[in-house]
Structures are given as structure tokens and as C-alpha cells.
Amino acid sequence: MKLDSHEFRSRCSIARALEIIGDRWTLLVIRDLMWHGKDTFLALQGSEERIPANLLAQRLKRLEALGILRREAYQQRPVRYRYLLTEEGLSLEPVLLELMAWGHAKLEGGFYHPDTQRSVPAGTSGRNR
Amino acid sequence: MKLDSHEFRSRCSIARALEIIGDRWTLLVIRDLMWHGKDTFLALQGSEERIPANLLAQRLKRLEALGILRREAYQQRPVRYRYLLTEEGLSLEPVLLELMAWGHAKLEGGFYHPDTQRSVPAGTSGRNR
DNA sequence: GTCAGTCACTTTCGAATTGGAAGTGACTCG
DNA sequence: CGAGTCACTTCCAATTCGAAAGTGACTGAC
Numbered sequence: 373m374k375l376d377s378h379e380f381r382s383r384c385s386i387a388r389a390l391e392i393i394g395d396r397w398t399l400l401v402i403r404d405l406m407w408h409g410k411d412t413f414l415a416l417q418g419s420e421e422r423i424p425a426n427l428l429a430q431r432l433k434r435l436e437a438l439g440i441l442r443r444e445a446y447q448q449r450p451v452r453y454r455y456l457l458t459e460e461g462l463s464l465e466p467v468l469l470e471l472m473a474w475g476h477a478k479l480e481g482g483f484y485h486p487d488t489q490r491s492v493p494a495g496t497s498g499r500n501r
Numbered sequence: 502m503k504l505d506s507h508e509f510r511s512r513c514s515i516a517r518a519l520e521i522i523g524d525r526w527t528l529l530v531i532r533d534l535m536w537h538g539k540d541t542f543l544a545l546q547g548s549e550e551r552i553p554a555n556l557l558a559q560r561l562k563r564l565e566a567l568g569i570l571r572r573e574a575y576q577q578r579p580v581r582y583r584y585l586l587t588e589e590g591l592s593l594e595p596v597l598l599e600l601m602a603w604g605h606a607k608l609e610g611g612f613y614h615p616d617t618q619r620s621v622p623a624g625t626s627g628r629n630r
Numbered sequence: 631g632t633c634a635g636t637c638a639c640t641t642t643c644g645a646a647t648t649g650g651a652a653g654t655g656a657c658t659c660g
Numbered sequence: 661c662g663a664g665t666c667a668c669t670t671c672c673a674a675t676t677c678g679a680a681a682g683t684g685a686c687t688g689a690c
Contacts, residue, residue, distance in 0.1 A: 375607060382549050383623035385601040385610025386532050387525075392608070394525030396516075397648095403515050413667050421511050424649050429668055450657045452666080460607050467603060470595040472514040478504060478589050479521070481514025494512035526677095542638050553678050558639055579686050581637080 374439040375460065392438060393464065397423055397431050402461060403468055405441065407486050411454040412446075435461070503568040504589065521567060522593065526552055530560050531590060532597055534570065536615050540583040541575075564590070 380388045393399055404410040404419055417428055432455060435441045440461040443453040465486070475481040482494040509517045522528055533539040533548055546557055561584060564570045569590040572582040594615070604610040611623040 378608075380608070380610075383611050384532075384549065385604030385608065385612060385623075386597060387529060387550050387604075388608040388610040388623075389600045389604035390525035390528055394523075394528065395647095396519035396523030399519055399523065400516060403513075414665090417667095420513065421516050424651090425668065426650090426670080427648070450655090450666080463607065464603055466599040467596065468515060470599045471518045474593055474596060475514030475516075475518035478592065479507075479509070479514065479517040481509075481517040482512050483514060494514075494517075524676095543636090546638095553680090554639065555641080555679090556677070579637080579684090 374437075378438070389467075392440070393467075397427050398435065399464075399468070399471070401428070401431050401435070402440070402457065402464055405455060405457050406462065406465060406468060407484060407489075411456065412452070416455075440464075503566075507567070518596075521569070522596075526556055526560050527564065528593075528597070528600070530557070530564070531569070531586065531593055534584060534586050535591065535594060535597060536613060536618075540585065541581070545584075569593075 375392070378392070380391060382388060382391075393402070400419065400421055400423065401416060404416055408419075410416050410419065413428065413432070416432075417423060417425060423431075432441070432443075436443060436455075438460075439458055441455050441457050443455045445451050446454045469486075472481070472483065476483045480495050483492040484490070485492075504521070507521070509520060511517060511520075522531070529548065529550055529552065530545060533545055537548075539545050539548065542557065542561070545561075546552060546554060552560075561570070561572075565572060565584075567589075568587055570584050570586050572584045574580050575583045598615075601610070601612065605612045609624050612621040613619070614621075
């Protein structure tokens with residue numbers, strides 16, 4: 373069921389977007405795929421937030437069905453997949469950037485620079501409030 | 502319990518942000534407060550997405566406790582409150598804007614221009630995929 | 631005064647999801 | 661062969677959701 377066959381409960385773009393990605397695990401998976409080179413089940417499972425395996429499996433399946441990501445086999449015996457964001461998935465990057473900016477400014481979270489792949493650790497900015 | 506006393510499960514800004522606003526009702530409430538002049542319980546309840554009253558009450562209470570919004574009485578008998586975003590809440594606007602851009606581009610959602618308060622209805626953009 | 635309507639919640643309860651842990655099958659390797 | 665690894669799946673208690681009904685404090689009409 374791709375994005376174009378999903379029945380939405382609202383005409384509003386934000387509400388629609390949140391129906392697709394409005395839970396925290398989905399965006400965290402997309403973050404890891406987008407920026408951190410984590411593209412296998414085990415790598416995604418190994419993030420700091422420690423997503424439970426059943427939720428990770430369900431999210432990957434769902435995001436694939438929606439066309440946000442796709443998987444491709446990188447070996448055959450046993451078959452193993454890597455997961456890759458589609459253009460729909462990649463185009464969520466500005467959302468991630470703004471979330472990160474807010475989390476950095478208001479919550480003292482760390483800052484990742486996607487272009488240079490560098491991180492500023494959490495807690496290094498003053499509280500801007 | 503304000504943002505500065507919340508215990509986070511991750512150092513990552515995005516994960517932290519999602520711990521605060523990573524459910525769909527929260528951001529929809531913030532959207533209505535931010536752009537649509539819906540600042541009373543009844544007005545917020547009347548949005549197209551039809552948030553259930555118990556969830557709305559809980560989200561308002563939680564967001565107030567976190568310092569994302571505040572409430573002020575606009576009448577006394579019976580006492581009635583309006584809800585207003587704090588600076589923390591208002592600074593989520595770029596997140597909303599990017600969500601809207603993605604939802605508009607990929608999901609044919611409508612587009613709202615906050616500066617002019619004008620809306621382009623859902624379904625008016627071609628599918629850019 | 632009574633009654634119906636309004637509003638801001640609260641409560642109820644079944645359904646759905648989450649989260650943590652254990653389990654399973656298909657491998658690989660010593 | 662057995663142990664370890666990986667990608668899930670299953671299980672189950674806890675939590676959250678969603679829809680509807682309930683409640684209390686009003687207001688206004690009769």
C-alpha cells in the first residue's frame with residue numbers, strides 16, 4: 373500500500389504526514405538510515421534508543437509498504453537485506469533537521485552535521501530560554 | 502515538570518524532541534494553537550481530525566507541564582481558559598513548516614501560508630514522484 | 631424555580647499498541 | 661556436533677488510544 377493509496381483522515385498536510393510518520397520509532401529509523409549508515413536490522417537495533425525487535429520489524433515492513441524505504445538483498449545464504457530510503461524517505465531530511473535544531477536548542481541534545489558527518493555531543497549548548 | 506527536568510533516554514536531539522512531541526496529537530494541537538487561532542478546549546476539539554476529549558485534555562495538561570504552552574483564564578464564571586504557546590512552543594514552527602512541505606509534496610495535503618493565513622486546499626499539487 | 635443546553639473536562643471500557651524478553655529457524659564456524 | 665549469530669516472530673503484561681457516556685458548573689429561557 374503505497375502513499376498514493378493511503379486513505380487519509382484529514383486534508384491537512386501536517387495531519388497527513390503525521391499519519392505516516394507521526395510516531396517516534398519511525399522517525400528514529402529514518403534518521404539512522406538517512407545519516408548514520410545503519411541499514412541492516414542489527415545495526416538499526418543497535419542504536420542508543422534500543423528499539424525493540426518487534427517494533428523495528430513492523431516499522432520496516434510498514435515503511436516499505438508505504439514506499440518510504442526499500443530493501444535489497446546483500447547476501448543470499450542466508451538471505452540478508454539492507455534497507456535504503458527511497459526519494460520519499462530522503463525528502464524527509466528537512467523535517468529531521470528542524471527536529472534536531474529544536475531538540476538541540478531547547479533540550480540540550482547533540483547536533484549532527486550531515487554534510488560533514490560530524491557530531492557535537494549533547495549538553496554543549498547553553499540553555500536558550 | 503519542565504523540559505529541563507525531563508529525563509531523556511537518548512543524547513540525540515531528534516530522539517529527545519520525539520520524546521516530547523513525537524506523537525501525532527501533540528503536533529496537531531500545536532499546529533492549531535500556532536496558526537489557526539484555536540485556543541480553547543472546544544475550538545481545539547473542533548478540528549477536522551476530531552481529537553477525543555480525553556486525549557486533548559491530557560495533551561494540554563502535559564504540554565503545559567512541560568512548558569510548551571501555558572493557559573490563562575479569559576473568564577471567571579465559570580472559569581474558562583485559553584491556551585497559548587510559550588516561546589518553546591512557538592519555536593516548533595519550522596518543524597511544522599517542514600512537515601507541511603513534505604505532506605504537501607508527497608501526500609497531496611493542503612498548504613497553509615502562516616504569514617498571509619491563506620490556505621491552498623488539498624489535492625491541488627501534482628504528484629512529485 | 632425548573633429545565634435544557636453548553637462547556638470543560640473526567641470516567642469507562644474494549645481495542646490497539648508498546649516494550650521487554652524469550653523463542654525459532656537458517657545459517658556459519660570451530 | 662554444538663555454540664554463536666542474525667533476522668525476525670511470538671508472547672504477555674502494561675500502557676495508550678478512541679469512542680462514548682458521565683459530571684459539574686454554569687447560563688438563559690420559560
